[in-house]
Amino acid sequence: MINRKMKENETEKEPMLHKEDAPQILPIRCIIVFMCFIAVTLNYATRMNFSVALLAMVPKDGMNLSMTDTSKHEMFDWNLETQQLILGSLYYGCTITPVIGGWLVGRFGGSAIILMGNLLMSLMMLLTPVAAEVGVWLLVITRIIDGMGHCVYIFIF
Numbered sequence: 001m002i003n004r005k006m007k008e009n010e011t012e013k014e015p016m017l018h019k020e021d022a023p024q025i026l027p028i029r030c031i032i033v034f035m036c037f038i039a040v041t042l043n044y045a046t047r048m049n050f051s052v053a054l055l056a057m058v059p060k061d062g063m064n065l066s067m068t069d070t071s072k073h074e075m076f077d078w079n080l081e082t083q084q085l086i087l088g089s090l091y092y093g094c095t096i097t098p099v100i101g102g103w104l105v106g107r108f109g110g111s112a113i114i115l116m117g118n119l120l121m122s123l124m125m126l127l128t129p130v131a132a133e134v135g136v137w138l139l140v141i142t143r144i145i146d147g148m149g150h151c152v153y154i155f156i157f
Contacts, residue, residue, distance in 0.1 A: 039114050040153065046125050047150050050143070051087060057132070058083060082136055089140040093147020101152050113152050120149030 058078050078086070105113050124146035131142040 036114075039118055042118060043121065043150055043153055046121055046146075047090065049125075050090075050128065054083060054087065076132065078136065086136065086139055086143060089143035090147040090150065093144040093149075094151035096144070097148050097151040104152070117149045117152035121146050124149065 057076050059075050101113075108116075124142050127142055128139065128146075131139040
């Protein structure tokens, strides 16, 4: 049992735990900073990974699709304009977010918006391969929603 005086409303069976009773290895602010670091790192890593993956998804200039080994990589026949539309659609979502982002942070708080943004962008990143198989426009819509999850961080910090 913890060595401290019992208060009037406490019983021997159910002692109230106080802040000074719990062992604390790190201050709470360090844990919060570390969690924010992980969230922002996840944000930037998922924002950049599709730009790198797109290079493996499309044939290089002058490459004949019938002459290459496509068993390792899926090749999409997207021209340069389509690739630019797909890559730019993430930032179309970022332009939509300022309209409602500030209101959402004021209503639900910063931690809930960080959680929702990370969940939204993670879900959209999971759906990206399926969307690419279905069609370009579904991929663009997926990337726009993904951008909305990414750019919600602007209003948190």
